[in-house]
Amino acid sequence: MDIADQLRGYYNCQLTVRRTWFPLFFWLLDTTLVNCFKLYCKATDQKVASKEFRLDLAWDLINSTVEDVGKRITRSDLSNTKDTYLSLSKKFQDIYITETYNLPATRLIPGGHLMEWRETRKSCVYCRYLSKQGKIEIDHKNPPQTQLWCIKCNVPLCCSKARPNCFQDYHTKT
Secondary structure, three states: OHHHHHHHHHOOOOOOOOOOOHHHHHHHHHHHHHHHHHHHHHHHOOOOOHHHHHHHHHHHHHHHHHHHHOOOOOHHHHHOOOOHHHHHHHHOOOOOOOOOOOOOHHHHOOOOOOEEEEEEEEEOHHHHHHHHHOOOOOOOOOOOEEEEEEOOOOOEOOOOOOOOOHHHHHHHOO
C-alpha cells in the first residue's frame, strides 16, 4: 500500500476544488493510472518511468480522438448507442449563425467533401454566413433552401446556376 501511495504521490492529478466528489474522482484517476502503469510494466517486462508512461498514454488518447474526428458516423453506428434519438436530433439541427460566427476549420481539410441529396430542405449555411458578414443580401425570413449536403461537414450548401457555387466556395475560401 505504501508503494502505491508513493507512486500516486509523484504525479497526482489532485486539484483544489469546492465540490465534495472531485477529490474522490481524482484519487480514483490517480489509482487507475498507477495500476495501469504497474500492469504495463509487468506485461511488457520493460522498465519505463511513470512520467513517460503517463505522457505516452495522454498522447495515445489525443491521437485516437483526432483519428476519430474524421470518421463519418452512419445511422448503423448510432443504433448501437443508447442515445440514438439525441444523436440523430443533434445531427440534423440548424447551425445558428451570428455576426461573430466563424466557419469551422475542418471544412478546409481535403478529401471526403462530397455532395449528398437528402429529403430534408435546409437553408444554405454559406449564404447565411455571407449575409451576416454583409457580403450578399438574402431574405432572412426565407433564405435559400437546398437539399444538397456536404457528407463530411454535415452542412447544407447550395449549388445552382441562380446562386453562386456555395459548395465550392465554402470548402476553398478562407
